Amino acid sequence: xxxxxxxxxxxxxxxxxxxxxxxxxxxxxxxxxxxxxxxxxxxxxxxxxxxxxxxxxxxxxxxxxxxxxxxxxxxxxxxxxxxxxxxxxxxxxxxxxxxxxxxxxxxxxxxxx
Amino acid sequence: xxxxxxxxxxxxxxxxxxxxxxxxxxxxxxxxxxxxxxxxxxxxxxxxxxxxxxxxxxxxxxxxxxxxxxxxxxxxxxxxxxxxxxxxxxxxxxxxxxxxxxxxxxxxxxx
Numbered sequence: 001x002x003x004x005x006x007x008x009x010x011x012x013x014x015x016x017x018x019x020x021x022x023x024x025x026x027x028x029x030x031x032x033x034x035x036x037x038x039x040x041x042x043x044x045x046x047x048x049x050x051x052x053x054x055x056x057x058x059x060x061x062x063x064x065x066x067x068x069x070x071x072x073x074x075x076x077x078x079x080x081x082x083x084x085x086x087x088x089x090x091x092x093x094x095x096x097x098x099x100x101x102x103x104x105x106x107x108x109x110x111x112x113x
Numbered sequence: 114x115x116x117x118x119x120x121x122x123x124x125x126x127x128x129x130x131x132x133x134x135x136x137x138x139x140x141x142x143x144x145x146x147x148x149x150x151x152x153x154x155x156x157x158x159x160x161x162x163x164x165x166x167x168x169x170x171x172x173x174x175x176x177x178x179x180x181x182x183x184x185x186x187x188x189x190x191x192x193x194x195x196x197x198x199x200x201x202x203x204x205x206x207x208x209x210x211x212x213x214x215x216x217x218x219x220x221x222x223x224x
Binding site: 004040041042043044045048056090092102103104105106107 | 121154156157158159202212214216217
């Protein structure tokens with residue numbers, strides 16, 4: 001299984017809602033990443049987990065809260081988002097925290113109303 | 114086309130022609146570069162990589178060239194096919210072993 005899966009594919013939420021994005025991989029990778037991608041822009045790194053521990057937080061607002069329950073799962077909890085947070089949220093994984101073999105999921109397209 | 118920030122440069126080629134997509138990178142200390150392909154509605158897909166101690170690397174129908182003197186990277190696609198239509202991003206390995214993506218170029222293949 002060389003796939004990173006993400007659910008849901010699409011999400012519409014209001015600014016007062018709480019929702020979660022989920023990411024799963026069964027490749028035995030020990031590093032997982034969240035990226036944010038706005039339309040016509042490159043992905044921007046948000047968080048990095050290495051061996052289930054948060055190793056990098058790229059100054060992301062606290063309304064985004066990552067969680068890594070185990071080595072296969074990565075969540076992104078969303079609360080009190082703003083319309084400008086609407087974007088494609090990409091999850092990626094790699095064997096360890098290196099850049100050579102990052103596998104990306106298809107993303108969750110989020111719309112905040 | 115190179116990334117210029119607020120819009121996606123577009124390269125339009127005829128099916129069967131060769132395509133060259135360019136990228137300028139910023140960090141002279143980067144030691145690793147990757148090209149990704151992103152189709153509509155999908156995440157980025159790894160195409161080919163190159164280390165900074167190399168000038169050229171070839172894959173299947175793709176070649177990456179690295180010019181460290183001018184901090185320039187290019188992706189050459191031979192015999193471009195409709196399935197090659199996508200947005201192409203270069204990425205560099207910056208400090209802390211994290212990826213920084215370039216602005217992207219849209220490749221459109223005309224049948």
